[in-house]
Amino acid sequence: MTQPRLRQSTGHEFTRIYALGAARGELVVDNAQLIGPIDSSDEWIRQRTGIVERRRAPKEVTAVDLAVEAGREAIEKSGIRADQIGAVIVATISNPVVTPSVSTLVAERVGAGTAAAYDIEAACAGYTYAIAQADSLVRAGVADYVLVIGAEKLSDFVSPTDRSISFLLGDGAGAAVVGPSDFPGISTSILGSDGSKWGAVGMEGTYTGFRAGDNEWPYMRQDGQTVFRWAVWEMAKVAQRALDAAGVTADDLTAFIPHQANMRIVDEFAKVLKLPASVLIARDIATTGNTSAASIPLAAHRLLSEHPEAAGGLALQIGFGAGLVFGAQVVVLPGNSPRLT
Numbered sequence: 448m449t450q451p452r453l454r455q456s457t458g459h460e461f462t463r464i465y466a467l468g469a470a471r472g473e474l475v476v477d478n479a480q481l482i483g484p485i486d487s488s489d490e491w492i493r494q495r496t497g498i499v500e501r502r503r504a505p506k507e508v509t510a511v512d513l514a515v516e517a518g519r520e521a522i523e524k525s526g527i528r529a530d531q532i533g534a535v536i537v538a539t540i541s542n543p544v545v546t547p548s549v550s551t552l553v554a555e556r557v558g559a560g561t562a563a564a565y566d567i568e569a570a571c572a573g574y575t576y577a578i579a580q581a582d583s584l585v586r587a588g589v590a591d592y593v594l595v596i597g598a599e600k601l602s603d604f605v606s607p608t609d610r611s612i613s614f615l616l617g618d619g620a621g622a623a624v625v626g627p628s629d630f631p632g633i634s635t636s637i638l639g640s641d642g643s644k645w646g647a648v649g650m651e652g653t654y655t656g657f658r659a660g661d662n663e664w665p666y667m668r669q670d671g672q673t674v675f676r677w678a679v680w681e682m683a684k685v686a687q688r689a690l691d692a693a694g695v696t697a698d699d700l701t702a703f704i705p706h707q708a709n710m711r712i713v714d715e716f717a718k719v720l721k722l723p724a725s726v727l728i729a730r731d732i733a734t735t736g737n738t739s740a741a742s743i744p745l746a747a748h749r750l751l752s753e754h755p756e757a758a759g760g761l762a763l764q765i766g767f768g769a770g771l772v773f774g775a776q777v778v779v780l781p782g783n784s785p786r787l788t
């Protein structure tokens with residue numbers, strides 16, 4: 448008997464981001480509210496990080512709630528129906544349970560029916576990984592439209608007495624609808640990792656260690672200088688690789704939207720990449736804080752709200768963080784002018 452030849456599908460030739468959505472925690476937390484237990488000052492935090500205040504969600508609001516709000520806005524603005532979505536990918540490090548995932552609940556609540564749904568954990572690079580996956584799913588013919596969301600409620604995982612990272616972190620979600628396009632709207636993604644720096648940022652202690660009485664309840668911490676140096680030296684190279692892979696130069700960019708980790712890192716990137724003065728640089732960190740997987744789509748959403756003329760232009764986006772992991776690609780900014788939340 449001859450074995451039947453398998454059918455292997457290919458989908459759409461090109462993809463693009465149709466629209467963005469955003470949800471920021473409704474509480475505005477300024478530096479003064481955090482400095483007491485970490486022996487810091489408003490001046491130190493502003494100078495070292497560029498953060499003036501961060502947005503956090505109240506106790507009763509979850510990462511799923513933020514994801515649903517952002518996802519609904521992106522779907523509404525995309526012009527597609529929720530039931531056309533074939534996959535929902537949520538990038539997050541703030542799911543309070545190991546299982547089930549955040550994404551299945553989000554899919555159900557946004558009306559995406561029985562769409563494929565899964566979470567990915569690539570920390571602050573999560574959104575760039577999820578965009579790469581959405582692009583692949585649409586081009587492979589697995590889904591026509593993919594809802595990508597970066598969603599975090601990091602305030603649930605910080606210790607108010609930790610002075611290494613807690614003051615950086617905020618809560619929010621950013622969403623994008625990815626679908627077929629007549630032109631290339633998402634470039635080849637540059638994705639990678641460096642597990643030799645596994646311990647540089649992440650949770651202090653484990654849940655199993657806590658149960659055994661070996662460590663305190665796990666919370667976020669980092670070796671800030673290690674991450675800072677790695678980001679400035681290595682990530683500028685990754686950003687350049689993404690430009691090269693896309694076949695464009697810094698002069699072709701309308702916007703630069705890096706992960707919002709620290710304003711000094713953003714400034715350093717701009718210098719090393721020799722970005723022309725005309726390139727809009729996302730600086731959402733000043734008032735939102737570092738929202739990990741949510742930070743790039745939130746920053747992109749704000750940039751388009753403040754500069755609707757950037758729609759249709761090219762944006763270089765790069766994420767990097769715990770793992771360590773990184774991801775970057777060039778995208779065509781969607782042609783909507785989303786509202787600020």
Ligand SMILES: CC(C)(COP(=O)(O)OP(=O)(O)OC[C@H]1O[C@@H](n2cnc3c(N)ncnc32)[C@H](O)[C@@H]1OP(=O)(O)O)[C@@H](O)C(=O)NCCC(=O)NCCS
Nearest residue numbers: 486487491495496610611648671672674675708709768769
């Ligand atoms: C965390 C970070 C803001 C710290 O800034 P920094 O300039 O590297 O600070 P350093 O660790 O060198 O410490 C400098 C001084 O500030 C002090 N300091 C450290 N944390 C402080 C805080 N929260 N408040 C006040 N002072 C602090 C240190 O004790 C040190 O004092 P000294 O000079 O008297 O010894 C910075 O390293 C950073 O942003 N790193 C990258 C973060 C990142 O990208 N994370 C990605 C994953 S989310």
